[in-house]
Amino acid sequence: MKDSILPRKFYDRPALSVARDLLGARLIRIEDGQRVGGIIIETEAYGGEQDLGCHCRSGRTERTQAMYGPPGHAYIYFTYGMHWMLNFVVEADGNPAAILIRAIHPTEGLNLIAERRAKQPPKRWTDGPGKICQALNIDKGLYGVDLCIPDNNLFVEKGSRIPDSNVTIGPRVGLNTVPEPWKSKPWRFLASMEDTIEDTTTANA
DNA sequence: AGCACGATTAACT
DNA sequence: GTTAATCGTGCTC
Numbered sequence: 001m002k003d004s005i006l007p008r009k010f011y012d013r014p015a016l017s018v019a020r021d022l023l024g025a026r027l028i029r030i031e032d033g034q035r036v037g038g039i040i041i042e043t044e045a046y047g048g049e050q051d052l053g054c055h056c057r058s059g060r061t062e063r064t065q066a067m068y069g070p071p072g073h074a075y076i077y078f079t080y081g082m083h084w085m086l087n088f089v090v091e092a093d094g095n096p097a098a099i100l101i102r103a104i105h106p107t108e109g110l111n112l113i114a115e116r117r118a119k120q121p122p123k124r125w126t127d128g129p130g131k132i133c134q135a136l137n138i139d140k141g142l143y144g145v146d147l148c149i150p151d152n153n154l155f156v157e158k159g160s161r162i163p164d165s166n167v168t169i170g171p172r173v174g175l176n177t178v179p180e181p182w183k184s185k186p187w188r189f190l191a192s193m194e195d196t197i198e199d200t201t202t203a204n205a
Numbered sequence: 206a207g208c209a210c211g212a213t214t215a216a217c218t
Numbered sequence: 219g220t221t222a223a224t225c226g227t228g229c230t231c
Contacts, residue, residue, distance in 0.1 A: 058227090063226085063228085
């Protein structure tokens with residue numbers, strides 16, 4: 001449904017609020033007219049040049065320019081020589097901040113996802129940021145894409161809100177050489193309880 | 206121009 | 219728990 005696409009004002013808020021509220025929403029990629037995606041179940045917030053865990057700690061560069069732009073766009077980057085990472089730009093234009101999408105619960109386009117994640121069991125299809133981009137065929141080609149335009153092939157739809165009792169908050173993952181206090185900031189949000197996920201899937205079907 | 210390393214993953218001991 | 223894979227980016231010389 002086009003009218004269920006999250007509007008720009010959803011992204012135009014503090015990073016922590018957006019990261020938390022993205023849990024339960026549906027990440028959708030359109031490929032040749034086919035929907036591929038699922039429910040967002042894990043996110044992390046990055047933002048501000050003071051955040052030494054954020055790429056924008058180096059200021060505005062060619063790679064990070066999207067983060068400095070208006071909210072509601074995709075910030076995508078390549079790392080470890082082989083993995084793409086999907087982020088959503090948040091907060092006001094000129095204010096660098098983004099949300100890393102770390103895990104989703106696949107619900108649509110399962111045939112394509114299974115194909116691309118062939119050697120892994122369904123549980124491991126999209127339980128990591130690099131895996132999501134592999135499963136949904138996301139790479140540099142989608143850098144800077146506007147997530148608020150229905151005609152574009154990447155956007156997020158409103159889903160069922162995950163109650164606080166099912167949300168786990170903790171430190172961000174993989175910031176091994178980042179100094180404190182940034183390394184331990186509790187800016188990771190994880191939706192727990194399979195029951196909730198399954199209910200949400202059914203409710204949205 | 207060269208270099209160290211990363212918001213990771215999968216395979217292995 | 220440990221480690222190889224693999225290359226764009228940002229920093230130093």
